Amino acid sequence: MKFKTSLVCTFEYIIYFCYVIKFVNSVEYSVRVTDYGKVKGVVEYVHGQKIVEKFFGIPYASPPIGNLRLEAPVPPRSWGDSIRNANVLAPACPQASEGVAYIEYHVPGFNKTSEDCLYLNIYVPRGSHHHRSMPVLVFIHGGSYQNGMGAMFDGSVLATHGIVVVTFNYRLGPLGFMNSADGVIRGNYGMLDMIAALQWIQGNIANFNGDPNSVTIDGHSAGGCSVGLLLMSPLAKGLFKRVIQQSGSPLAHWSVSRYETKPNFVYKIFSSSVKCYSNNSAEVKKCIKNLDTETLQRVITEESEWTTSLTPQYRPVVDGYFLPYTPEVMVEREPLNAVHFLTGATQDEGLIAAIPLIKLYGVGTTGFRKLLTLMSCFRGELPEIPDIVYSVLEKYVKFESSDISEQEIERSFSEIVGDYFITAPTHRFADSLSRRNVSVYLYNYEYKSLLDQWDGVIHGAELFYLSGCPFTGHKNFRYDHVDKEMANMLIHIWSNFIKHGIPSLHPLNEIDLPLFNPRRKSYTKIFSSQREPAVSFMTNLRQSKMTFWNQEVSDMYSNRYSKENNLTHKTTYSHVNGKNTWILASVCIGLSVVTLILTVQYFKVRKEITSLLRQNSISSGERMLNGTQI
Incomplete structure (x- = not known):
């Protein structure tokens, strides 16, 4: 009798053990259709027993390399009847090593970058709402327009509340925001990527149980500035309904380059670093397009922030297209793309x-x-x-x-x-x-x-x-x-x-x-x-x-320029004699020497601050406010 009981118990244990092995090794998949082909994501339990379908690395634009580098994004190519695996995160866009550390702070163990980076991720909830259309949240990451990736925001838990969550990558740094100020290298490529992602969502999100007529965009920091700009850009009309803006504003001085009339210092430094510098911006653009992606990515990865300023080195620009006017003008008089707006900041932002x-x-x-x-x-x-x-x-x-x-x-x-x-x-x-x-x-x-x-x-x-x-x-x-x-x-x-x-x-x-x-x-x-x-x-x-x-600061600024304009008007016809001219020339020469000395000292200070930032781990993932990460 004891032998029989022991045999039965052993048999039940073997069955249970085999069941567990099968459960552990089995992975459930979900296949959805897009305009460009089918994608296969994974199905996972999140936050208890709630089920979420996750689709990673779905292309919303063609790889921005070669002739597509420094150009507006174009739609991806179809992959025909095959089913594309969408269960692994796509690489982040090229960025400095400090940016990669910033990503790893949010997504431990992830450190891949590639110029082929224009992909999005979708989190779809299952349950009683599985077959109905659900509202959509599109999250835009921050990182000073230079660092980060969409997957730093995990949409799994939020999706369990009956929301389809989408995150995506957009071009960063010089490849996303380099601007020659003459219309040749127009800049704002990262912003146009955001437009392309939102257009893809309008055309495809219904296949993921999302409602294209109920899209909310949410951005943090530089992403917060970005959603504010999208709220006002004529290119974003009809692409979303509501906006959430976290710790970033398009009215911040650092959010946009407002009055670019010639290539700035950052443009010259980068074009020189890739051996493409020229006074002819068309030649610079052609040279950068002809670079192999490995060389370009290596230069960007090794590039360190050379300025002590908290203002981003690369940022959107008033271009007459994505941004017809400055944000200050547009918020006052131009059409707006949403009627519901949630915004705020933290207690100790700085x-x-x-x-x-x-x-x-x-x-x-x-x-x-x-x-x-x-x-x-x-x-x-x-x-x-x-x-x-x-x-x-x-x-x-x-x-x-x-x-x-x-x-x-x-x-x-x-x-x-x-x-x-x-x-x-x-x-x-x-x-x-x-x-x-x-x-x-x-x-x-x-x-x-x-x-x-x-x-x-x-x-x-x-x-x-x-x-x-x-x-x-x-x-x-x-x-x-x-x-x-x-x-x-x-x-x-x-x-x-x-x-x-x-x-x-x-x-x-x-x-x-x-x-x-x-x-x-x-x-x-x-x-x-x-x-x-x-x-x-x-x-x-x-x-x-x-x-x-x-x-008050705005009034002080206005008063200053009002006085300067009056002074300029009064002294327009002032006579400058030869003696004064020589004095002025001597002063200019002296100032030039002082400027040269200060420049040398400036770069010494830059090396010191970079070293100090690294010592305090602020230059890695914990830097979430610009020079830190904005």
């Missing part, structure tokens, strides 16, 4: 950009002298207004005590950087859109996990929560149950806006976020109260500082 600058420029000084040194070094980022440094310090620093602490220096300087680069232009864009009868919702993200490695709520802090990392886990972070609750709340706010155009907590709570209006400037504070995620409805976030950047 922190990770400010810290390395403090460590570099603040050496050897303390107190107010140290802060003044920092601001003097930061002066090049600010508008060309007399005494602007002192105006800024008066707004951000209390001079009540005899000196200022290190903590207060870090707080004040990081707040200045964050407000100027991110928060103030975000609020200005919200204000401008609300005056155009757009439904605007504004948030300020102030939640900090107890397990967070940073001392503040940094640029990009909310992205990992929207990606569902507290549920699925991430190699670079630790999360607790409160973090999971915050992720759940954020995803509900986003998904309700994507579905209905109104950010709300339904069904967690019967609460809708308040509309922003120019008078009350209402916003939603997202934070933690007694170890519980919470929202609070507020008005006029840091009102005096937002008013300073968005109104």
Whole structure:
């Protein structure tokens, strides 16, 4: 009897073992149809028992190499009756090694780049909504227009809320934004890639259960600037319905090159580095097109950021086509492509950009002298207004005590950087859109996990929560149950806006976020109260500082040019005698010598800051605000 029982148990164990092996080794696939052929993705369980179909590496344009380099994207070629495997992430677009580290910070273990990079990824939920048309979210990544890839945002968890999520790569750096300023190398190739991806989505997303008439675009940082530009570009008309803009604004000074009249220094440096420099931009373009992709990619990979400026080296340009006018003009008078708009920033936007600058420029000084040194070094980022440094310090620093602490220096300087680069232009864009009868919702993200490695709520802090990392886990972070609750709340706010155009907590709570209006400037504070995620409805976030950047600085700038124009008009016919001419020439020669000396010192400083950034891991994946990563 014992032998019989033992035999039965052993037999059942063998059957169970074989079943487990079969389950582990089996992979379920899903095949969908596109205009260019069939694609096969994988089916996976996400966030419990919810099922999501994942399609990676679907081409939305032909490889931008050879004659297609530095040109607008063209549609991909059909692959006929064969089924294309779409279960592996495509390479990111060419970028410096610092950008690859930035990607690995988000997608551990991924470090592939290639010029053949114009691919998208689609996350399709299964369930009760499997056979109906669902709203679509298209996420546009950040990275200073120079770094990153679409898959840094994982759409799996968000898809389980009944949303089809799409991410994609677009051309970066010189291949995406190089501009000769004469119409030959037009720039904005990365922006035209975004248009091509959105057009592909309009034509194909219905085959993935997505509703082409209910598309929301969402971008973070430089991606946030990009969705703002798409909101105003005539080329994007009819391609989406709603916009989410996170920590980036097209009205920020760094978002766009506004008045390019000749090739800039970056253009000359890159064309020289690939041995294509010429005064004839047509020859430069022809030379770059004839480069083999391995050589070009090697130069870009080895290229390091040579400027200490936080402003991106490569960025979109007002070209009369994608951007007919400056963003400031377009937001006031040109047609807009969406009527629902959600935007906001984090509490400490400037922190990770400010810290390395403090460590570099603040050496050897303390107190107010140290802060003044920092601001003097930061002066090049600010508008060309007399005494602007002192105006800024008066707004951000209390001079009540005899000196200022290190903590207060870090707080004040990081707040200045964050407000100027991110928060103030975000609020200005919200204000401008609300005056155009757009439904605007504004948030300020102030939640900090107890397990967070940073001392503040940094640029990009909310992205990992929207990606569902507290549920699925991430190699670079630790999360607790409160973090999971915050992720759940954020995803509900986003998904309700994507579905209905109104950010709300339904069904967690019967609460809708308040509309922003120019008078009350209402916003939603997202934070933690007694170890519980919470929202609070507020008005006029840091009102005096937002008013300073968005109104007072603008008035100072206008007044300066008004006075200069008057002075120019009065002195147009002034006589210059021979003696004055020689004096002027001597001064110019002296200034030229000084400029040469400063240039040499400048590049020495650049080497020092690059070294310091690397020592502090800010130059790798953690740099999420421009020179850090914007």
